[in-house]
Each structure stands twice: as structure tokens, then as C-alpha cells.
Amino acid sequence: MNSLYNYAFFDEGSKREIRRAILKAVALPGYQVPFASREMPIARGWGTGGLQLTLSLVGRSDVLKVIDQGSDDSVNAVNIRKFVSGTTGVAVTEDAREATIIQSRHRIPESPLREGQVLVLQVPLPEPLRLIEPSEYKTKRLHAERDYSGAYLVLFEEIQRYGRVATGADHPVEVHGRYVMAPSPIPRFDNPKLDGNPALILLGAGREKKIYAVPPYTKVRSLDFEDQPFRVEDFGSAACGLCGASGVYLDELVDPSTGSKTWRCNDTSECASRRRASQEAADAS
Amino acid sequence: MGFDMIHGCQAAFRSLLDASSYPGRIVDLSRESGLLDVSAPIPRAALLIALSLMDIEVGYYVDAARRAEAETFVSRLCGARPVPLEEADFIFVLGVERDLARVIRGARGGDLVDPHKGATIVAEAEGLSEPGPLVLSGPGIREERRVSVSRDPGWMAARAEKNREFPMGVDLLFFDSRSRVLALPRTTLVAEAS
Numbered sequence: 001m002n003s004l005y006n007y008a009f010f011d012e013g014s015k016r017e018i019r020r021a022i023l024k025a026v027a028l029p030g031y032q033v034p035f036a037s038r039e040m041p042i043a044r045g046w047g048t049g050g051l052q053l054t055l056s057l058v059g060r061s062d063v064l065k066v067i068d069q070g071s072d073d074s075v076n077a078v079n080i081r082k083f084v085s086g087t088t089g090v091a092v093t094e095d096a097r098e099a100t101i102i103q104s105r106h107r108i109p110e111s112p113l114r115e116g117q118v119l120v121l122q123v124p125l126p127e128p129l130r131l132i133e134p135s136e137y138k139t140k141r142l143h144a145e146r147d148y149s150g151a152y153l154v155l156f157e158e159i160q161r162y163g164r165v166a167t168g169a170d171h172p173v174e175v176h177g178r179y180v181m182a183p184s185p186i187p188r189f190d191n192p193k194l195d196g197n198p199a200l201i202l203l204g205a206g207r208e209k210k211i212y213a214v215p216p217y218t219k220v221r222s223l224d225f226e227d228q229p230f231r232v233e234d235f236g237s238a239a240c241g242l243c244g245a246s247g248v249y250l251d252e253l254v255d256p257s258t259g260s261k262t263w264r265c266n267d268t269s270e271c272a273s274r275r276r277a278s279q280e281a282a283d284a285s
Numbered sequence: 286m287g288f289d290m291i292h293g294c295q296a297a298f299r300s301l302l303d304a305s306s307y308p309g310r311i312v313d314l315s316r317e318s319g320l321l322d323v324s325a326p327i328p329r330a331a332l333l334i335a336l337s338l339m340d341i342e343v344g345y346y347v348d349a350a351r352r353a354e355a356e357t358f359v360s361r362l363c364g365a366r367p368v369p370l371e372e373a374d375f376i377f378v379l380g381v382e383r384d385l386a387r388v389i390r391g392a393r394g395g396d397l398v399d400p401h402k403g404a405t406i407v408a409e410a411e412g413l414s415e416p417g418p419l420v421l422s423g424p425g426i427r428e429e430r431r432v433s434v435s436r437d438p439g440w441m442a443a444r445a446e447k448n449r450e451f452p453m454g455v456d457l458l459f460f461d462s463r464s465r466v467l468a469l470p471r472t473t474l475v476a477e478a479s
Contacts, residue, residue, distance in 0.1 A: 007291050016340055019298045020374075023338075024401040026305045027456045027470035029424050033401045057302075059295040115307070144397035176424055176472065178451060198427075200306040215306050215472075218424040 001089035008055040009087045014038050018056040018211070022202060025213035030175030031143070032126050032210040040206065042079065047105055048206025050122035051080055054103045057118060057202075058084060063091045065099035070107045070249070070266035077105070094269040106169065108190040110248050110267040113199035115216065121184040123205040126212065128172040128182040148180045151223060159228055171230070174221045175214055183220075189232045189249045194220040240265040243274040288320040294337040301334065301458070304468035309421040309430030311413050315464040326354045330460035331377050334407050335359055339375055344368035348388050349379035378408040381436050386443035392455050400452035403471065410459045411435035413467045423473040431478065432467060434459055441475055 008015070014036075021035040040048040058064065064084055068077035072094045080103060085092050093099050096109040103120040113119060129139045132150035142150065151172050158166040165171070169185035173194060183194055184203055194201065194214055201214040214220060224230035239246040241262040248270070250263040265271035300312040318329035325332050327349070339345060341364040347355045348370075355377070356367045370376065370391045378385050385408050395403035417433020419441075436459075448454030454471030469475065 008295075012290065012294070013340055013342075015295075016338060017342065019302075020338055020343075021401075022302060023305055023405070023456070024403075026302065026425075027403075027472060028400055028452050029472065031400060031452060057299065059299060060292060116303070140398050200302070215424040217427045 001086065005087045007088060008058055008084070009041075010038070010052075010055050014052075015056045018052055021211045022053065022056065022213070025202065025211050026200070026215050028179075028213075029215055029218050030173075030179030030181040030212060032181075032205075032212045034209055035211050037206045037209040041083070044207035045124060047076055047080055047103075047122040049204030049208075049211070050103045050105070050120045050206075051083070051204075052206060053120045053202050053204040053211065054080075054084055054101060055087075057101055057120070058088055058090055060088075060090070062100045063093050063098055065093050065096060065102045065269075067102065067104040067107055067109065067267075067269075069105060070251075071268045073268065095273065096269065106185045106187075107249070107267065108186055108193045110265075110270045113193075113197055115198045117199040119197075119199050119201045121186070121201065121203045123182065123184040123203045123210070124207070125170070126182055126203065126205040126208050126210040128180050143179060146178070148174075148223075151180050152225075155223060155225070155228075159225075165224070165228060165230070172223045174223060176218050176220075180223065181212065181214075187233055187249055188222070188230070191220075191222045191230070192232065196220075235263070238263045240271060243271045243278070245271065245274060288317070288322075290336070293317045293320065293333075297333050297337040301337070301466065301468065304458070304466050305425075305456075305470050307425045308423065308468055308470060308473040309415070309426055309432050311415055311432065311465050311467050313463075313465050314460075318464040326351055326358050327377065327379055328409060328460065328462065330464040330466060331379060331407055331409070332359075332362075333464070334458065334460070334466075335363055335365070335375070335377070338405075339363045339365040341365065343374045344372055345375040345377065346370045346373035347377045347379065348383050349377070350383075351379075355379065373404055374402075376404050376406045378406065381409055381411050383409075384439070385436070386439040389440060389443040389447050389455060392447070394447055394453045394455055396453060400454075403453060403455050405456050405458065407458045407460065408436075408440070410461050410467075412463075413459055413461045413465050418478045420476045420478050421469075421473050422476075423470075425470075426473070434467065435461075441477075444469070444475070 066077045066081040068074040222230040249266045304312040343365040392404040412435040416431035457469040459467045
């Protein structure tokens with residue numbers, strides 16, 4: 001632990017301000033609470049919102065997991081994990097079940113979360129109406145008036161153009177029957193996990209200076225139309241080439257020399273633990 | 286060993302977050318509050334909440350018999366400013382005989398554009414326990430949760446009226462003399478068991 005810095009890097013005043021915002025966010029599911037986003041030693045847009053939440057939450061008894069796009073080993077995850085553990089000495093893990101705080105970029109872990117865990121999602125664009133209204137002054141009023149026709153219009157135009165809803169990620173959701181919220185760029189595959197999740201989900205946008213939350217056991221509905229119901233990505237019969245899992249979120253890999261396709265679990269720690277388990281089973285028999 | 290401003294406040298905050306995320310779950314702050322100075326003119330749990338969440342950026346209001354004394358102490362300790370009831374971010378109602386319903390009615394409820402400006406009210410109860418005659422439901426609660434808040438029940442109607450129009454409203458934190466805390470964010474529906 002690097003004791004040249006404050007515990008968890010921040011001064012206590014910064015933590016208090018973020019903590020106040022977190023408590024209001026929990027009381028207002030899906031509503032973006034403004035906060036005075038601090039300068040961080042990583043660039044805005046690289047997870048500073050999530051990082052600020054994690055630093056304000058973390059304490060001696062926590063166990064931290066950091067994921068970037070499903071992987072514990074990519075640059076963004078490694079840097080953030082090192083930074084938090086370096087300034088706090090907190091224990092780290094790759095196992096989502098062991099973690100008390102999971103900071104994630106663009107995925108909700110495959111293994112179900114439980115009560116008492118906090119999932120921190122990094123958010124680049126917290127405003128689901130930004131595409132149709134560039135003014136923050138106006139989008140705040142659209143939320144106030146619960147005028148979400150713009151969010152539906154975006155989906156409608158995709159159907160007009162492509163014959164189906166074409167959101168690759170960040171498919172908007174309605175939280176607690178009130179606010180329309182950007183769930184961060186998670187795949188549609190992860191949207192249903194937001195609904196009624198036993199864990200607390202906090203979302204932080206550092207550049208846009210917003211904190212918002214989905215409390216545990218909260219109704220979350222992905223926006224759709226009666227005749228165009230919401231659908232998650234469908235991988236057909238594809239299975240992970242390493243662990244054999246299907247029904248999980250998969251990455252498609254193309255071998256450039258042969259052009260052949262293979263699939264891999266996007267959640268690498270889940271994939272590794274499945275392979276370990278089957279190896280142990282094979283060794284035992 | 287005395288109170289640790291960094292780790293004590295962090296632990297208290299996480300307990301408050303836990304209580305707010307799972308309304309009806311009564312959290313115990315006694316380990317942290319037990320390390321605080323006993324000569325404070327406000328109850329230890331209220332003092333711990335003030336230390337954890339308040340500073341110069343916050344306006345607060347105290348409703349108590351020994352109000353002036355409490356305000357001097359709180360301001361000196363964390364730098365927050367005493368302000369009129371309707372402007373306060375945090376409101377402390379100290380003493381179970383105080384009129385909590387009046388305070389709820391007068392508190393800032395935020396508006397449709399900035400509902401996060403609704404006040405946080407920290408109120409004393411004689412005791413908090415589970416289960417009890419109050420049936421809670423809403424976000425953070427799987428089906429329902431039953432608690433008991435030992436206090437004149439006038440606050441319930443005032444709270445329901447204040448929080449009638451979500452997202453506007455006030456968020457309540459009840460504490461008792463054993464430093465246990467019950468959170469009732471504005472999303473929690475409170476009904477009396479029939």
C-alpha cells in the first residue's frame with residue numbers, strides 16, 4: 001500500500017460529497033444526481049466515474065474485482081485494480097462471488113450477484129436523451145416531465161431503417177416505472193440482469209459528472225414496442241471453444257489465416273473457473 | 286483507541302448505504318459511534334451521521350430542545366452551516382417528543398427538475414426493531430419487510446403526503462439510543478399491518 005497518498009486517494013471532503021450523491025441516487029432510482037467530478041490520475045472517459053464511486057465506497061474489509069469488457073486482465077481493469085489496491089491495500093479477486101465491490105466496464109458478470117454486493121458500472125454517456133437533445137438544460141426538463149418520446153423515437157427509427165431495434169449496447173431502460181436510464185454500454189444480453197437484482201448497482205459518469213443507481217429488487221424494463229418486443233443477443237447453438245458453455249455472452253473470434261470462426265466466453269473469469277472445475281472433475285475420476 | 290475519521294466515517298457510510306439500499310434492514314452503528322466523545326450535546330448516532338456526511342457545503346437544521354447548543358457543536362465539528370428548515374439539506378430531529386410531522390411538512394422536497402434537493406431527515410426514535418407493525422415495500426425490498434419505529438406515529442401521514450408525488454420528497458433516517466439506524470428513502474411505501 002502506498003502511504004504517500006490519502007487512504008483511497010481522495011481527500012475526505014471529496015468522498016463525503018460523492019457519498020451524499022450516492023445516497024440521493026439510491027433514493028431516486030434511475031435519476032442522474034450531479035456531482036463535482038474530481039480530477040483523477042486517469043483520463044476522463046476511462047472509467048473515472050466508476051473509479052470515484054469505488055474510492056468513496058471502499059474500506060478495509062472489502063474485496064475488489066475490476067472487469068473491463070468481461071475481462072479482469074485488460075489494461076483498464078488492471079490499472080484501476082492496481083490503483084485502488086495501491087492506495088487502500090484492499091484485497092482483490094477475480095471471482096465475482098468473493099467480491100464485495102465489483103467495478104465493471106460494459107458487462108454485468110455472468111454469475112448471479114447477491115445481497116450486500118455493490119456493482120459499480122463505468123458510464124461514458126449517462127443521458128439516454130442526448131442523441132435527440134444536446135442541451136442538458138432541456139434534457140433535465142424532459143426527465144422532469146417524463147417526456148421520453150425521444151428515446152422511443154430513436155428505437156423507432158432503427159426499426160424503420162433496419163427492420164429491428166439495432167442498439168448494440170446501452171439499450172435504454174425504465175427504472176421503477178419513472179426514469180428512463182442509460183444502463184451504460186452493457187450488451188442487451190445483460191439488461192434483464194438489472195431487473196430485480198439482489199445487489200446494489202451504482203453507475204458513475206466522470207466526464208459528465210453524474211451518479212445514478214438501481215437499488216436492489218427494483219423493477220427495470222428495457223424500452224420496446226408491443227409489436228417489437230425487447231430481445232437479447234442470440235448466439236444460436238454457439239458454445240465457448242474453451243469451456244463449452246452456451247447461453248452466456250460470447251465473443252466471436254475469426255482466425256485471419258483460415259477465416260474460420262470460434263467463440264469464447266466474454267466473461268473470462270467465469271470461463272476460467274468452469275475450466276478449472278472440469279479439470280478437477282477429470283483429475284478426480 | 287479513539288474515533289478514526291477516515292475508517293470510522295467509511296464504515297458508517299457503508300452501513301447507511303446498506304440501510305438505504307435495503308429499507309427495513311436495521312443497521313448497527315454502535316461500533317463506530319461508541320468511539321465518539323460522550324460529552325456531545327447530540328446523540329452519538331446523529332453525531333456519527335453528521336461527521337460522515339456533512340461539511341461546509343451542507344446546510345442543516347436542528348429541531349431540539351437544546352438547539353443552539355447542538356448547532357454550535359455541529360458547526361464547530363464539521364463546518365456545516367445552520368440554515369432555516371426549508372433550506373436545509375440535512376435536518377436533525379433530536380428527542381422523541383419533537384413534532385416530526387411539522388418538520389417533514391416544512392422540509393425541502395426538491396422539485397421535478399432537481400428532486401435530489403429533497404432533504405434528508407435524521408430523526409430519533411425510542412427504539413427500532415424487526416419485525417413490527419409497519420409494512421414496508423418498494424425498491425430494495427423483495428416482497429415486504431416489517432419493522433417497528435417507537436415514536437408518535439404522526440410522521441407517517443406527513444411523510445406520505447410529502448412523498449405523494451415521486452420523485453419529489455424527503456428521505457428519512459431513524460436512529461435510536463443504541464445507534465441503530467433504519468432508512469426510509471422516499472421510494473419506500475409504509476403501511477400499517479391490519
